[in-house]
Amino acid sequence: MAGRLILIFLGAVLVNNFVLRYFLGICPFLGVTGKVESGVAMGFATTFVMTITAAVVWPVNMYIIQGLNLPFLEYVSDILIIASLVQLIEMFIKKTNPALYRSLGIYLPLITTNCSILFLALFIPLREYTFIDSIIFGFGAGMGFTFVLLLMSAIREELDFAEVPRSLRGAPVTLITAGLLALAFMGFTGLI
Numbered sequence: 001m002a003g004r005l006i007l008i009f010l011g012a013v014l015v016n017n018f019v020l021r022y023f024l025g026i027c028p029f030l031g032v033t034g035k036v037e038s039g040v041a042m043g044f045a046t047t048f049v050m051t052i053t054a055a056v057v058w059p060v061n062m063y064i065i066q067g068l069n070l071p072f073l074e075y076v077s078d079i080l081i082i083a084s085l086v087q088l089i090e091m092f093i094k095k096t097n098p099a100l101y102r103s104l105g106i107y108l109p110l111i112t113t114n115c116s117i118l119f120l121a122l123f124i125p126l127r128e129y130t131f132i133d134s135i136i137f138g139f140g141a142g143m144g145f146t147f148v149l150l151l152m153s154a155i156r157e158e159l160d161f162a163e164v165p166r167s168l169r170g171a172p173v174t175l176i177t178a179g180l181l182a183l184a185f186m187g188f189t190g191l192i
Contacts, residue, residue, distance in 0.1 A: 005136045008129075011192040012140030018116040019148045020185040025116035029152060030174060032107045039153030040146065041100050042107060045093065047142025049085050049111055050120055054138025056081050057121045058131050066125075078121035086112040116145060151181060 018024045025046075032042045057078055065074050090108050094101040101108065111117065120141050124134045155177055164173050 005132065007192050008133055008136050009140035009143075012137050013144035013147060014185065014188045015190075015192045017144040017148060017185055018119060018141055019145060020182040022116075022119065023182075024119050025114050025145060027110060028107050028114065029149060030178070032104065033149055033152040033156055035103075036150065036153040036157060037100075038103050039149035041093075042104060042111075043142070043146025043149040045089050045104075045108065046111055046114065046117070046145050047139065049082065049089060050117055050142035050145070051135060051138045052085050053078075053082055053117055053121055054124060054134040055131075056085070058124055058129070058134040061125050074122075074125075078118060082117050082121065083112045116141070148181065152177065155181075 012018075016022070019026065019029050028042050028046070033039045060077055060081065061074065065071060065077060086109065089111070090101075093104070093108065120138055124137065127133075127137075129137055156174065159173055159177070168176070
């Protein structure tokens, strides 16, 4: 049991990283990673939403959607759950850390439309995870997202001090860096 949970977690963090394997969540990946603080904060907020989403989506899918044979409501229920959780996070951050709230800007409410969270909600029933598996998968996917945001933030901060050719400054070097990170993470393919 513990071995299975560890494999689910490591698979979500490294092998099947939502950003670098499936190219989901690219908007915050490119938009918030200018500073490490913003990247990590967005990562933790997304991790929280992913973990809670996994914990709420599983029983809703199991007991309401499948239990009442209402598969046409799966997407709608997943979106409602995600939007509600993001709203709670946004209110919490705004109240506890106004500076962080301002630095995250538009990207915080955009967690609602972060396709990686919807992908997580849709992936849980496809993989037929148990409730505990779902929570571990959600937490692992969020930690993988946070890890990639941290890596990209740190690299982008270092690139600010590097001598980058004028034609590659800004978006070009960011996209090249993202591609190199994706290639590096391909090295984990087949481990799990």
